[in-house]
Amino acid sequence: MSVAAVPPDLAAVAAAFPLAGPIASAAPYGNGHINETYLVSVATASGERRYVFQKINQRIFKNVPALMENIARVTAHVRAQQPRALALVSTRAGEIVHRTAAGEWWRLYDFIEGAHTVERVTTEAQAREAARAFGEYQALLVDLPGGRLNDTIPNFHHTRSRFDTLRRAVNEDTQGRAAGVRAEIDFATAREADTDVLLDLLARGELTERVTHNDTKINNVMLDEVTGRCAAVIDLDTVMPGLSLYDFGDMVRTAASSTAEDNPDPTQMHVVLPYFRALVDGYLESAGAVLNATERAHLGFAGKLLAFETGLRFLTDHLQGDVYFRIHRPGHNLDRARTQFALVKSIEDNAEAMRRIVAAAEKTTTVF
Numbered sequence: 001m002s003v004a005a006v007p008p009d010l011a012a013v014a015a016a017f018p019l020a021g022p023i024a025s026a027a028p029y030g031n032g033h034i035n036e037t038y039l040v041s042v043a044t045a046s047g048e049r050r051y052v053f054q055k056i057n058q059r060i061f062k063n064v065p066a067l068m069e070n071i072a073r074v075t076a077h078v079r080a081q082q083p084r085a086l087a088l089v090s091t092r093a094g095e096i097v098h099r100t101a102a103g104e105w106w107r108l109y110d111f112i113e114g115a116h117t118v119e120r121v122t123t124e125a126q127a128r129e130a131a132r133a134f135g136e137y138q139a140l141l142v143d144l145p146g147g148r149l150n151d152t153i154p155n156f157h158h159t160r161s162r163f164d165t166l167r168r169a170v171n172e173d174t175q176g177r178a179a180g181v182r183a184e185i186d187f188a189t190a191r192e193a194d195t196d197v198l199l200d201l202l203a204r205g206e207l208t209e210r211v212t213h214n215d216t217k218i219n220n221v222m223l224d225e226v227t228g229r230c231a232a233v234i235d236l237d238t239v240m241p242g243l244s245l246y247d248f249g250d251m252v253r254t255a256a257s258s259t260a261e262d263n264p265d266p267t268q269m270h271v272v273l274p275y276f277r278a279l280v281d282g283y284l285e286s287a288g289a290v291l292n293a294t295e296r297a298h299l300g301f302a303g304k305l306l307a308f309e310t311g312l313r314f315l316t317d318h319l320q321g322d323v324y325f326r327i328h329r330p331g332h333n334l335d336r337a338r339t340q341f342a343l344v345k346s347i348e349d350n351a352e353a354m355r356r357i358v359a360a361a362e363k364t365t366t367v368f
């Protein structure tokens with residue numbers, strides 16, 4: 001899992017927090033594309049205790065205090081109802097995040113024991129539980145006190161603006177890569193109209209802004225080792241105002257897909273209908289009462305939109321020189337874009353079957 005060496009200043013960062021004992025070990029952890037995550041173990045009189053340190057990516061998160069304020073509010077609210085949920089550990093000075101002399105931002109979470117994340121769904125039960133958990137999270141946040149959360153990345157899931165950014169990247173072509181990705185650019189251009197569908201519904205008042213997670217990748221939910229039930233929803237950097245369909249769509253993208261998002265062979269990517277059915281069932285079980293008819297009717301479309309949007313973002317990053325998503329090999333973002341677009345195509349080809357799945361779960365008419 002390791003992606004980097006332990007930074008030499010981790011011990012100094014750790015000193016800012018009231019750890020339960022001296023550090024016994026520290027190692028890079030997880031497979032995220034954005035932040036740097038470290039698992040730190042400390043020795044205590046009663047045995048080992050573990051923590052998760054994260055260095056927040058400031059290139060992407062421009063206003064870390066606003067982001068951390070969101071996380072502190074959301075974790076406090078959720079923990080009142082889910083004792084095992086993600087818990088921030090404040091610094092010795094009582095701050096929710098630590099700023100080093102060099103200007104880096106670090107935060108600390110208690111390690112959630114007895115649970116793990118998965119990179120791929122392998123059973124319908126897992127898909128159902130992940131969707132139920134994210135849906136429950138959504139439902140818990142309906143009555144979050146304290147007013148609107150901060151927009152930590154403006155227009156994060158504004159698919160029209162993601163499309164326009166791709167178009168600009170193509171025109172600027174700073175890396176001279178556009179000629180090599182004509183087919184992908186054409187694929188995106190042919191689907192431009194999709195980018196406005198949810199935004200138009202929002203403008204017409206048929207969709208409602210809610211507090212959403214906005215990064216409901218399957219590896220952002222921790223499942224209990226023994227029961228397989230959700231232990232905690234994690235990775236709250238993008239918790240902010242959004243559409244519930246973005247949350248559902250990203251689950252479809254990552255949990256109802258046949259292979260990893262970066263498989264270099266896009267022919268291996270397709271939508272997995274039994275997992276899609278499990279996601280619909282799980283999400284409706286917990287969030288069904290919160291969702292309106294338009295939301296429920298667009299569950300299938302949301303999967304296509306999020307795969308499309310994420311493909312647009314990967315393709316844009318490829319054209320711009322891989323400045324946003326961490327890459328592990330040359331062409332990594334292009335592989336990711338191609339494989340996302342293969343998923344879009346597969347969802348288009350399976351639209352009728354998906355419509356029937358939602359209708360069966362819903363017993364109402366769905367649109368796609």
Ligand code: ADP
Pocket residue numbers: 029030031032033034035036037052086109110111112113116117219220234235236237
């Ligand atoms: P990123 O934004 O880079 O994806 P995450 O917050 O998702 O970062 O953390 C990366 C990985 O670290 C997760 O997929 C999970 O496996 C692990 N992780 C994160 N927070 C915790 C925690 N509190 N307890 C246990 N594991 C965690």
Ligand code: GN1
Pocket residue numbers: 031032033034035060214215217220235237238261310
């Ligand atoms: C990033 O941080 P991580 O790996 O959970 C990204 C998501 C993308 C995802 C694609 C803040 O998520 O929006 O969908 O990669 N997070 C941010 O794998 O941009």
Ligand code: MG
Pocket residue numbers: 032219220235
């Ligand atoms: Mg993550």
